[in-house]
Amino acid sequence: MKFTVLTLFPEMVDAFFSHGMIARAIENELVKASTVNIRDFAFNRHNSVDDRPYGGGCGMVMRPEPLFAAIHEAKRFSSDSRVILMSPQGAPFDQARAVDMASSSQDFVFVCGRYEGIDERVFLSCVDEELSIGDYVMTGGELAAMVIMDAVIRLVPGVLGGDASAELDSFRNNRLEHAHYTRPSVYNGMSVPDVLLSGNHEKIEKWRQSSSLKRTLLKRPDLFDKRPFSSEEKDILKKWYHEMEQ
Numbered sequence: 001m002k003f004t005v006l007t008l009f010p011e012m013v014d015a016f017f018s019h020g021m022i023a024r025a026i027e028n029e030l031v032k033a034s035t036v037n038i039r040d041f042a043f044n045r046h047n048s049v050d051d052r053p054y055g056g057g058c059g060m061v062m063r064p065e066p067l068f069a070a071i072h073e074a075k076r077f078s079s080d081s082r083v084i085l086m087s088p089q090g091a092p093f094d095q096a097r098a099v100d101m102a103s104s105s106q107d108f109v110f111v112c113g114r115y116e117g118i119d120e121r122v123f124l125s126c127v128d129e130e131l132s133i134g135d136y137v138m139t140g141g142e143l144a145a146m147v148i149m150d151a152v153i154r155l156v157p158g159v160l161g162g163d164a165s166a167e168l169d170s171f172r173n174n175r176l177e178h179a180h181y182t183r184p185s186v187y188n189g190m191s192v193p194d195v196l197l198s199g200n201h202e203k204i205e206k207w208r209q210s211s212s213l214k215r216t217l218l219k220r221p222d223l224f225d226k227r228p229f230s231s232e233e234k235d236i237l238k239k240w241y242h243e244m245e246q
């Protein structure tokens, strides 16, 4: 799987490729990743990548020629690639989509807008799909590309150590993490729940399921729409209900 990011600020994305699990995945050749500077394809007099909008109005629009040339250059190195525009009009990116993309056989070419956006003719003729990371106004699409690559690359087989398969299990997804503790066992007068020091793995797993269920209920009840209560979760809820009824 290969990611090529088309951007006016390649240094931003190259920095993302150079740290942590992402850098290791690239070093271990589990994924290929590169950036293309759109400005390198601005073959006009002033190397300009933007121009004033037809119809007037404020702001600038990204010119079609440099984008068109950069996309075609990016596609040259891959037999089957999907051109995705990072865009506020895009389909909402979520974990399910990350799981799909991580198992895709296609390469990805991510296009990052700047200014007021890209010329519509590039969208109409080159873009296969639009993705959005959320409803807020940003200055460019680069952070969206990095968010999406972060979520997808960690799911590529071999990137996550341990029981990576659990990550792909949508059953496990859509719940918040249980509380995490590490040494020291007492910090600022606060101690770690005894069960976590007990070594009783069945009780520890139960405590963790309960912690995850409690936090999801309190902080993100909407996640239950994506994946209803499991039978184990229902048992925990019944237990809580009877305890509260006492």
Ligand SMILES: CC(C)(C)c1cccc(C(=O)NCC2(NC(=O)c3cccc4nocc34)CCCCC2)c1
Pocket (backbone or CB within 6 Å): 086, 087, 088, 090, 113, 114, 115, 116, 117, 118, 131, 132, 133, 134, 135, 136, 137, 138, 139, 140, 141, 144, 145
């Ligand atoms: C209604 C809403 C969403 C608030 C909105 C409405 C109108 C404009 C924007 C906006 O931000 N325009 C600027 C722009 N944003 C993005 O690229 C972008 C934004 C958000 C999530 C994204 N995911 O990928 C890319 C994303 C970067 C510069 C080039 C033009 C696009 C936002």
